[in-house]
Amino acid sequence: MLISQLQKTTDxxxxxxxxxxxxxxxxxxxxxxxxxxxxxxxxxxDARQYIHRDPVxxxxxxxxxxxxxxxxxxxxxxxSNYSVAALIAGEIRKSSPQTSIVFGGPCPxxxxxxxxxSCAFVDACFINEAEExxxxxxxxxxxxxxxxxxxxxxxxxxxxxRQSGKIFGNHENxxxxxxxxxxxxxxxxxxxxxxxIIPATEAHNTGIITARGCNQNCIYCNCAVLSNxxxxxHSVDRVISEIEYISxxxxxxxxxxxxxxxxxxxxxxxxxxCNAIIRQHIKVRLACITRCDCIDEALxxxxxxxxxxxxxxxxxxxxxxxxxxxxxxxxxxEILSDNLEKExxxxxxxxxxxxxxxxxxxxxxxxxxMVGLPGETLSEANRTVEFVENNKNIDQYAHNFLKIFRGTxxxxxxxxxxxxxxxxxxxxxxxxxxxxVDVIRKVYISPKSHLHSxxxxxxxxxxxxLSLSVKDIKxxxxxxxxxxxxxxSEKLVNWLxxxxxxxxxxxxxxxxxKPMKRLSDRNxxxxxxxxxxxxxxxxxxxxxxxxxxxxxxSESVLLKSxxxxxxxxxCSFEYFRSxxxxxxxxxxxxxxxxxxxxxxxxxxxxxxxxxxxxxPLTFLTRKxxxxxxxxxxxxxxxxxxxxxxxxxxxNDRSEVRFCWQGNVSGLVGQPYRELISSLESEMNNAxxxxxxxxxxxxxxCVKCPFPFPLPEMEYCTAKRISNVGQTAELIYALDQVxxxxx
Amino acid sequence: MKxxxxxxxxxxxxxxxxxxxxxxxxxxLGTIQEAITKGMSGDDLKKFIYQELCRSSVTDIEVYMLxxxxxxxxx
Numbered sequence: 001m002l003i004s005q006l007q008k009t010t011d012x013x014x015x016x017x018x019x020x021x022x023x024x025x026x027x028x029x030x031x032x033x034x035x036x037x038x039x040x041x042x043x044x045x046d047a048r049q050y051i052h053r054d055p056v057x058x059x060x061x062x063x064x065x066x067x068x069x070x071x072x073x074x075x076x077x078x079x080s081n082y083s084v085a086a087l088i089a090g091e092i093r094k095s096s097p098q099t100s101i102v103f104g105g106p107c108p109x110x111x112x113x114x115x116x117x118s119c120a121f122v123d124a125c126f127i128n129e130a131e132e133x134x135x136x137x138x139x140x141x142x143x144x145x146x147x148x149x150x151x152x153x154x155x156x157x158x159x160x161x162r163q164s165g166k167i168f169g170n171h172e173n174x175x176x177x178x179x180x181x182x183x184x185x186x187x188x189x190x191x192x193x194x195x196x197i198i199p200a201t202e203a204h205n206t207g208i209i210t211a212r213g214c215n216q217n218c219i220y221c222n223c224a225v226l227s228n229x230x231x232x233x234h235s236v237d238r239v240i241s242e243i244e245y246i247s248x249x250x251x252x253x254x255x256x257x258x259x260x261x262x263x264x265x266x267x268x269x270x271x272x273x274c275n276a277i278i279r280q281h282i283k284v285r286l287a288c289i290t291r292c293d294c295i296d297e298a299l300x301x302x303x304x305x306x307x308x309x310x311x312x313x314x315x316x317x318x319x320x321x322x323x324x325x326x327x328x329x330x331x332x333x334e335i336l337s338d339n340l341e342k343e344x345x346x347x348x349x350x351x352x353x354x355x356x357x358x359x360x361x362x363x364x365x366x367x368x369x370m371v372g373l374p375g376e377t378l379s380e381a382n383r384t385v386e387f388v389e390n391n392k393n394i395d396q397y398a399h400n401f402l403k404i405f406r407g408t409x410x411x412x413x414x415x416x417x418x419x420x421x422x423x424x425x426x427x428x429x430x431x432x433x434x435x436x437v438d439v440i441r442k443v444y445i446s447p448k449s450h451l452h453s454x455x456x457x458x459x460x461x462x463x464x465x466l467s468l469s470v471k472d473i474k475x476x477x478x479x480x481x482x483x484x485x486x487x488x489s490e491k492l493v494n495w496l497x498x499x500x501x502x503x504x505x506x507x508x509x510x511x512x513x514k515p516m517k518r519l520s521d522r523n524x525x526x527x528x529x530x531x532x533x534x535x536x537x538x539x540x541x542x543x544x545x546x547x548x549x550x551x552x553x554s555e556s557v558l559l560k561s562x563x564x565x566x567x568x569x570x571c572s573f574e575y576f577r578s579x580x581x582x583x584x585x586x587x588x589x590x591x592x593x594x595x596x597x598x599x600x601x602x603x604x605x606x607x608x609x610x611x612x613x614x615x616p617l618t619f620l621t622r623k624x625x626x627x628x629x630x631x632x633x634x635x636x637x638x639x640x641x642x643x644x645x646x647x648x649x650x651n652d653r654s655e656v657r658f659c660w661q662g663n664v665s666g667l668v669g670q671p672y673r674e675l676i677s678s679l680e681s682e683m684n685n686a687x688x689x690x691x692x693x694x695x696x697x698x699x700x701c702v703k704c705p706f707p708f709p710l711p712e713m714e715y716c717t718a719k720r721i722s723n724v725g726q727t728a729e730l731i732y733a734l735d736q737v738x739x740x741x742x
Numbered sequence: 743m744k745x746x747x748x749x750x751x752x753x754x755x756x757x758x759x760x761x762x763x764x765x766x767x768x769x770x771l772g773t774i775q776e777a778i779t780k781g782m783s784g785d786d787l788k789k790f791i792y793q794e795l796c797r798s799s800v801t802d803i804e805v806y807m808l809x810x811x812x813x814x815x816x817x
Contacts, residue, residue, distance in 0.1 A: 252796075565750065586750030617775050621754040637784050726783065733787040737754050740795045741761050 009069035011138060012040065012047040017088060018503035019080040020535040023461065025055040025479065025503040031206045031259060032105065033076045034192030039131040041197070042190050045138050047074075049197070055501035057477030057672075058533050062091045071146045072100045072138070077107040080535075082429050084502055086119055087531045093121035100141065100148050104130050107429060109226060110407040112160045114428050116167050123148055124161035128173040128226055129212070131189050133158045176212065176232040181266070184235040186212065193242050200249035207257035208246070210239045210273060214261040216291075217327035218316075219409040220370070220402055223261045231265060240276045247284040255285045255310060262314070263288035264295045271299055274306035285309045287364075292350040293329065300357050310364040311357055313350060318387045319380045320344050322373050327409070351391070358393040368398040372439040374410065374417040381443045389446035399449035401440060403433055425529045432521075445559050455555040458538055459568055459589060460739075462507055462551075466568075466591050467628035468641035468659060469732065477672065478648045480505040485652035486515040488523040492654070492668050493530035499648065499672045504534045509551070510541040516554065540568075547575055551591070565589070573603040576627055588742060590627035593660060600631075600710040604718050607635060607731075611723035616730055625738055626731060630660050634704035635719065635728035642679060642705060662706035679705075690716055700725055762798045770798050 014037060016030040027050055040047040050065055065073065065088075073092050075085045089101045104126035108115055112125035126133060136156050144151040149163050158173025179185035192198045198206055211234065213227030246256060264270040277284070286303075287310035303311075317323055320343035324336055329346045354365055369388060371381040388397045404414045404421060406428055414421070418436030445451055465480045479501050483492075485508070500506075508523070510516035520539045527535055539554040543562075551568040561567070565586050572595040579585040594600045613619040620626070633640035641647055642658050649657045654668035658679055665682070666675040686705040690712060692698055697720050707715035718724055749757065758767035777790050 584751065588750030615775075617771065617778060621758070621771060623753055625750060625752065625754060625757070639784065729783045729787065730778070733783070733791050734754060736788055736791040736795060737758060740792070741757050742749050 009071055010048065011045045011070075011142070012072040012074050013050050013065055013068050013070040014047065014074045014076065015050045015065065015085070015088065016076040017081045017084040019078055020083070020503065020537075021080050022503070023457070023505075023536075025501055025536075027052040027056070027061070029198045029202050029206050030076045031192065031198070031209060033074070034197045034206070035189050036074075036104075036131050036134050038190045038192045038195045038197045040135055040138065041195065043135050045135065047138075055477065055479045055504060057499070057501050058087065058091060058497050060476035061088060061502060062095060065092060066096050066099070070099055072102055072141070074102045074104060074134075077103045077105040079107050079429050082107050083528055083531065083535055084533065086122075087497070087533060088502075089119070090121050090531075098146075100124070100146070102126065102137075104134075106222070106226075110222065110405065111429055112169070112171070116160055116162060118427075120162075122162070124153070124159055127158040127160070127171055129175050130158065132175050133173065177228050177230050179232060181211075181231050181233050184233060184238070186232050186234045187238050191238070191242050193245055200246045201251075203246040203256055204250060204254035207259040208239070208242050209259045210234050210263065211260050211265070211269075215265065216262070217331045217409075219325075219327045219332050220373075220404070222405060222407050225407055225409065233266075233269065236269070236272045236276050239273050240280065240282075243277060243284055244280065244282055247282050250284060253285070255287045258286065258288040260288065262291050262294060264290045264299065267294060267296070267299055271302055274299075274302040274308075277306040278302070283307070287311070289314060292353045293346055295353055297353075297356050300353065300360060300362075304357075304360050304362065309362060310366065311362055312366040312368065313354060315350055315367045315384075315388075316370045317373055317376070317380070318347050318350075318384045319376065320347065322376050322380060323347075325374045332409070354391065354393040364395050365393055366396050366398070367394055368400060370400045370402050371443045372402040372433070372435045372437075376437075376439075378437050378439070378442050381437075381439055385444050385446055389448055394448065396448050396450060396453070397446070399445050399451050401433065402435075403431065405431075424525050427528070430528055440558070451555065451559060452561070455553065455559060455561065458553065458555065460742075461505070462538060462540070462553075463568055463589065463591055463628045464739075465505060465507060465647055467630055468633060468647055469628065469639065469735070477501040478504060478646060480507065480647045482647060482649045483508045484650065486510050486519050487652070488526045489668075490526065490530050492650075493527055493532045495669050497531070497533050499675070500533050502533045503536050506532075506534055506537045508537060508539050510539065513541050513543070513552070513557065516541045517557075520554065542570075545569075547571065571627075573599045573606070573629075577602055577606055580624060585624065587627040588625050588738075591630065592627040593630040594709060597709045597711075601714075603629075603631070604710065604722075604724055607724040607727040608718070608722045611727040616727060617734075620730065620734055625742070626735075628735075629731075632728050632731060633659075634702060634707050634715065635724050636702050636732060637700050637725070637729065638702055639729075639732055640702045640704065642683060643702060645676065645679075648675075659706055661708045682706075686712070695720065697725070766798050770794055 014033040016028060016033060018025050018027065029049055033049060037047045037049060052061065052064065075089060077085045092099055093101060100123045101121055102124045103115055103122050108125040109127045112127055115122055115125055133156050137153065137159065140151050140153060141148065153159060153161050157170055157175060160167060160169030160171060176185065193200055193203065211231050213231040214223040215229045215231055216224050250256060284307045286306065286308045288308065289312045292313055316326065316328055320340035323329055323343040323346060324340055325332060329342045357365055367388060369384050388394050404410055404419060420434035422432045424430035424432060465482065478499055481500055483506060516539055524537065540551050543550045543552055545564065548569050548571040550564065551570055552562055556562050556567055567589065569590045571590060571592055573592055576587060576590065576592045594603050610616055610619060649660065650668060655664040656666045656668060656675060658665055663682060665678045682705045683703065687703055692703050701719055704715065755767065758770060773794055774791060777787060782790060
């Protein structure tokens with residue numbers, strides 16, 4: 001029995017901080033750490049995952065983690081959550097110096113040297129697979145009563161650690177390399193699902209893994225390097241037992257993803273898994289990544305029958321010479337031979353396999369391409385994009401720009417191809433690429449690309465944040481901020497640690513395109529340098545058009561998608577009302593603000609007139625889709641930011657507001673509590689002034705403290721004597737249809 | 743991919759009908775009307791509509807990318 005079982009502590013808490021590119025701000029399950037937890041648990045170590053579903057701020061997050069009294073805090077670290085992981089880890093060290101802090105995952109597997117040298121609060125980094133090495137680490141640590149400095153870690157593989165200020169390490173990790181694929185060594189690690197570490201209902205998010213490692217030669221990728229080009233697999237029986245257990249818990253359209261680097265690397269094994277699923281009549285919808293040279297028609301037929309609905313082919317380029325240079329089909333050569341037969345065949349196969357997959361009914365065929373590859377010209381890169389765009393069998397593609405990561409084969413000689421790499425704040429985890437040709441601006445990005453989907457999703461969520469129509473979530477801290485300023489200061493970033501939830505959304509609205517282009521990188525550097533709780537940043541700028549403004553994003557510029565209907569339009573209420581019945585008017589991406597008294601009166605009368613219709617529901621559903629409104633909340637019962645306190649608006653004078661029309665509730669730098677008190681005081685004063693307690697609408701009214709530009713008494717009268725409130729609630733409710741389908 | 747220029751020119755009813763079919767759209771709106779008549783409003787109505795939409799919709803995996811981050815980061 002470990003000491004924690006006697007002292008009600010936890011041996012190890014695993015923490016997977018949200019990644020900056022992800023819209024999700026929760027602390028979720030992670031398949032990799034669940035494997036380790038599962039293994040540790042069966043060996044008597046009390047390990048568990050820190051889960052927090054709703055957005056959470058730094059203070060609450062630290063309190064919750066330390067409330068579990070962990071002896072060890074283990075972080076799952078990627079490049080995209082490194083900054084937040086370091087922030088949380090640093091705070092844990094300050095509050096609980098006796099808790100050992102360990103980083104593992106893809107980022108420390110490559111950057112362990114930098115992390116150990118720059119983060120004094122990190123006691124150890126694990127490199128590559130950690131099930132067995134972590135168990136050994138925990139055993140050694142507990143045998144010394146969790147005194148890190150006294151413990152002997154010298155016999156452990158794949159670790160670097162700090163003792164008495166000095167860094168030691170045994171970076172080699174051969175745990176999985178000494179076993180052949182046919183030994184199914186991976187089966188010695190218990191299933192995170194069968195052991196109920198991850199609930200089966202979460203499997204559509206976390207996926208399963210049937211094999212680890214990659215045996216390919218791509219010079220831009222770390223997968224094969226980290227696995228030493230060896231594959232370690234689960235037995236077919238083990239894979240099937242997991243799928244069989246998970247499948248009844250999959251709902252509706254949920255898909256179970258095979259997270260293998262390439263599921264069909266060994267086609268015979270892939271076929272065996274498919275056959276077993278078919279034989280056992282398991283009903284499941286599946287997805288995986290594959291390669292066109294590791295699949296054929298017969299396997300596609302089997303996969304379809306087994307339940308695969310979505311396939312992603314990694315393609316990268318349709319130029320044989322480029323494929324040869326990057327080692328996509330066979331090992332890359334320093335001096336290229338003339339024979340590109342294999343690469344040409346690869347491209348032909350891609351075309352054939354995608355066509356066949358579509359023909360037999362796969363619902364979603366996706367591919368990935370990369371531009372900016374070694375030696376690639378602009379016309380070659382554009383040819384790849386055009387090929388994917390014109391291929392009717394491809395539903396979508398990932399438009400990637402080559403990034404040269406430390407540890408990849410190309411990292412050792414990238415300069416000879418003309419690349420330059422700049423590290424933001426000298427941190428090799430945050431790199432900025434400079435390509436020999438301008439692939440970012442001069443390569444066409446097709447509407448089929450994931451970048452267009454991302455812009456669409458971001459704009460939709462931004463509209464929702466701008467209209468302050470927040471979700472019904474219990475959050476510690478604000479989940480988003482709207483920063484109307486060209487600048488980010490150290491003071492602002494430090495203040496965000498108090499007020500913004502971890503990975504909360506930062507919408508920065510620049511005064512124009514030029515300031516955005518000039519300052520956004522510098523602002524990003526400040527956010528990383530001063531450890532912002534979020535790097536989930538969306539950059540926008542305003543552009544005036546006739547009678548309205550456009551809110552264009554950095555993606556609008558990248559995608560050259562600056563047309564009116566492709567972007568968020570900001571207009572007055574009168575602009576909307578006067579065009580509502582025009583056949584070509586389009587308010588899908590419109591944000592409507594009341595600009596003056598007349599505009600407010602117009603909005604109020606629109607709501608009142610709609611409410612007086614014989615059947616307001618039918619009236620509204622037969623009208624064109626309505627815009628998002630800035631001030632509709634004032635007519636509702638409780639659907640307002642002053643009640644839900646989800647978003648803060650900050651202007652370039654560092655003044656903080658809770659609503660577009662609201663008074664200043666504080667300044668950047670003021671504690672969270674003070675801001676809330678100031679708002680509550682405004683709300684209470686308004687209620688007293690208006691004698692809300694005596695009003696018949698008291699229980700149906702949000703009692704907006706800032707109804708401006710409508711005078712207070714007119715606001716109260718309209719709320720009391722008309723049905724504007726009911727109409728406003730109905731518009732809010734019907735917005736669900738728009739959110740759902742558009 | 744949906745054409746947003748066209749979507750914005752449609753009514754909610756058009757979108758409902760094209761997404762779940764005319765019959766289901768009518769049933770859905772009838773159910774919402776019934777809930778409103780019974781006095782449901784605000785967040786309750788919002789949640790109710792969402793649940794009904796989930797029940798009615800058989801949305802295909804239109805936007806599903808294995809190379810998207812939410813999947814990659816869970817590996």
